[in-house]
Amino acid sequence: MASLIYSFMLSTLILFGIQMAGAQLSSTFYSTSCPSALSTIKSAVTAAVSSEARMGASLLRLHFHDCFVNGCDASVLLDDTANFTGEKTALPNNNSLRGFEVIDNIKTTLEKNCPGVVSCADILTVAARDSVVALSGKSWTVPLGRRDSTTASLSAANTNIPGPNLDxxxxxxxxxxxxxxxxxxxxxxxxxxxxxxxxxxxxxxxxxxxxxxxxxxxxxxxxxxxxxxxxxxxxxxxxxxxxxxxxxxxxxxxxxxxxxxxxxxxxxxxxxxxxxxxxxxxxxxxxxxxxxxxxMGNLSPLTGTNGQIRTNCRKTN
The missing domain is CATH 1.10.420.10 (Peroxidase, domain 2)
Incomplete structure (x- = not known):
């Protein structure tokens, strides 16, 4: 009986350890599975910001508006479906958020090079950093390994994102x-x-x-x-x-x-x-x-087997 309890406790601890390990983000997450991921994102962001400097701020804002609504899970990129209303028409976002096409273009390239590997959530996170750098800001190391949500929340977008009239x-x-x-x-x-x-x-x-x-x-x-x-x-x-x-x-x-x-x-x-x-x-x-x-990039990320790696950032697989 004691050995059975010990075995159960040991297996539980091992499973817990695996789950914890899976939940850790890492700056080298794509070093083997998609070595070109970071350079692909950087090139696209640099080109977009060079074409229109304002796009840098727009991509930074996209990441912020994503993370403040149920975590950094790329839910802000989802279009409306029959099952849920997305976040794009929320008051802080409607006719205001920009840069979706830039993210789409990055995703299309990455799907050609590394199909089903790089999440939209990670693209948003890296693009925010690269936008700052493209506009003469200083860089920082981005932990990676986020996965994408399969739903979005209009109500959370309306209530969680701090507004311009707050004291x-x-x-x-x-x-x-x-x-x-x-x-x-x-x-x-x-x-x-x-x-x-x-x-x-x-x-x-x-x-x-x-x-x-x-x-x-x-x-x-x-x-x-x-x-x-x-x-x-x-x-x-x-x-x-x-x-x-x-x-x-x-x-x-x-x-x-x-x-x-x-x-x-x-x-x-x-x-x-x-x-x-x-x-x-x-x-x-x-x-x-x-x-x-x-x-901010560590706000409630989906990792391990949670969520999915969307093929198209605008819709679930």
């Missing part, structure tokens, strides 16, 4: 719900040092808020009138829109944050000191951003 406490709470510290939240917000936002999300700030540089507000009002022009674009970083640097934080100190949620990071509050640090030291920002991106 500081709301931002801290939203990121805390995903396991991030306030410092990590500020670092990740620094992703707004690239890209643009639509008039509809900064109209109220441009016309009604007082903690905004007067000349900056005037320029925004010319782009975004009190009515109409909802899709007119303004740079999130008015200084160097297409360069991944720390100018976003310097702009906040000059009250030139584009979104309400941006300026909330520097408003005589608890985040001011972090903004000051990143504004004064770009190396510290780059390091903290890379570490926070790795942590």
């Amino acid at each position: 500081l406490s709301g931002l801290i709470s939203s990121f805390s719900n995903k396991g991030f510290t306030a410092r990590e939240m500020v670092a990740l917000s620094g992703g707004h040092t690239i890209g643009s936002a639509r008039c509809v999300v900064f109209r109220n700030r441009a016309h009604n808020e007082t903690n905004i540089d007067a000349s900056f507000a005037t320029s925004l009002r010319s782009i975004c009138p009190t009515s109409g022009g909802n899709n007119n674009l303004a740079a999130l970083d008015v200084t160097t829109r297409d360069v991944f640097d720390n100018a976003y934080f310097t702009n906040l100190k000059s009250f030139k944050g584009l979104l309400h949620s941006d300026q909330e990071l520097f408003k005589n509050g608890s985040a001011d000191a972090i903004v000051n640090t990143y504004s004064a030291n770009s190396a510290t920002f780059f390091t903290d951003f890379g570490n926070a991106m790795v942590k």
Whole structure:
């Protein structure tokens, strides 16, 4: 009897060990199964960003909007089906998320070279990193081995993704719900040092808020009138829109944050000191951003035999 119990416990521990090992992400995950994976993604991202610098910010945002909804599982890429409504029409995503075609093109190439091996979730994660690098940011090592979800959640996309009108406490709470510290939240917000936002999300700030540089507000009002022009674009970083640097934080100190949620990071509050640090030291920002991106990429990934490796990122197999 004792030997049977011992055997059972041993087999359970072995099984548990296998499951734990399967759940670990690794930077060398594709080194044997698809050695060209990382170079293929990098080449495609570099070309896309070279063609349109804004695409770098769009690919970074795709990854963020994926991970904040039930983890980094490429659910954001799924089109609607008869069984579920995807996340593309959620309020934070509708007529806003971009870059799907870039991911499609990468997936098509990888399926030719390594059929059924590289997940859409990993493509998103690597593409986010490579987008930052393509816009002069610093690189970081991306753990790999994620698998793709077989469903999506419109409701979670509507509730989990922090919005542009949140105040500081709301931002801290939203990121805390995903396991991030306030410092990590500020670092990740620094992703707004690239890209643009639509008039509809900064109209109220441009016309009604007082903690905004007067000349900056005037320029925004010319782009975004009190009515109409909802899709007119303004740079999130008015200084160097297409360069991944720390100018976003310097702009906040000059009250030139584009979104309400941006300026909330520097408003005589608890985040001011972090903004000051990143504004004064770009190396510290780059390091903290890379570490926070790795942590974000580790949000509830599907590994082992969970999920699947989608052949087409827009639909399940």
